[in-house]
Amino acid sequence: VHNAIDTRKFVYTDAKREMRVKLGLKDEFVVGHVGRFHPQKNHLFLIDIAEKLGNLIPNMKIMLIGDGDLRSEIEEEIRKRNLDKFFMILGNRQDVNVLYSVMDVFVLPSLYEGLPLVGVEAQAAGLNCFFSNTITDEVKITDRAHFIPLESGAQVWAEKIAEARSDNRKREEYADIVAH
Numbered sequence: 001v002h003n004a005i006d007t008r009k010f011v012y013t014d015a016k017r018e019m020r021v022k023l024g025l026k027d028e029f030v031v032g033h034v035g036r037f038h039p040q041k042n043h044l045f046l047i048d049i050a051e052k053l054g055n056l057i058p059n060m061k062i063m064l065i066g067d068g069d070l071r072s073e074i075e076e077e078i079r080k081r082n083l084d085k086f087f088m089i090l091g092n093r094q095d096v097n098v099l100y101s102v103m104d105v106f107v108l109p110s111l112y113e114g115l116p117l118v119g120v121e122a123q124a125a126g127l128n129c130f131f132s133n134t135i136t137d138e139v140k141i142t143d144r145a146h147f148i149p150l151e152s153g154a155q156v157w158a159e160k161i162a163e164a165r166s167d168n169r170k171r172e173e174y175a176d177i178v179a180h
Contacts, residue, residue: 005117007179009097010124012171016101023088023102029060029165032103032127034096034118035110037068042109042132045154047077049107050086052158057165063088063103065096100125101171105164108135109150109157115139124178126171128164130157141178 020026031053035041043064050062064074064087071089078087093099096118100106106122106129113132119139122129131139133147140147144167148157 005120005124005178007124007175010100010121010178011175012101012126016098019095019098019102025061025102027059029057030063030103030105031060031161032063032065032099032106032122033108034065034106034122035108035116036066037070037074039070040111040113041066042111042150043070043074044077045109045150046107047074047081047083048154049109049157049161050083051081052154053161054083054086056158056162060086061088062086062107063090063099065090065093065099067092097121097125100127103127105130105161107157107161108132110135111150119145120178124175126169126174128167130161130164142174144174 033046037043053060078084100122106127108116108119109132111134113135115136115138119129119131123142123144128144130146130148133149139145148160
């Protein structure tokens with residue numbers, strides 16, 4: 001059964017990547033996350049990862065797309081830990097398909113999850129995706145889907161994400177892989 005996502009919308013292009021300029025990004029390593037601000041999505045652990053990843057990649061940014069009841073709490077936690085420089089909180093967006101081309105990797109450390117469509121979309125954009133092992137392995141459509149146990153801790157997550165910087169495979173072909 002083919003998935004119900006129009007993968008053509010998510011194809012990586014250099015033109016979409018130019019959105020980085022409008023967002024004030026230059027050579028930053030962008031870690032993307034799409035999801036509502038809800039306990040299930042595990043934003044607190046994402047903040048832990050950012051703390052560790054910032055030590056490995058000082059010019060990284062975590063791009064949070066979405067909104068929800070916990071947004072102000074998450075923003076406050078980021079401020080309390082002095083991690084503001086690492087975060088971009090964009091709220092709900094209509095151009096998520098473009099923003100996938102802005103990202104360098106995608107992270108979804110959910111506490112529980114069914115089949116997350118954002119994981120399929122991110123793979124269609126050719127992103128290395130890091131999922132918690134609590135997410136169904138049905139989301140693994142490409143060789144760029146990686147599962148990490150939450151119990152491994154933020155340092156292991158940060159190291160795995162940092163390793164993805166050396167992956168220079170072309171991203172354009174992944175939409176076709178996901179479509180078939």
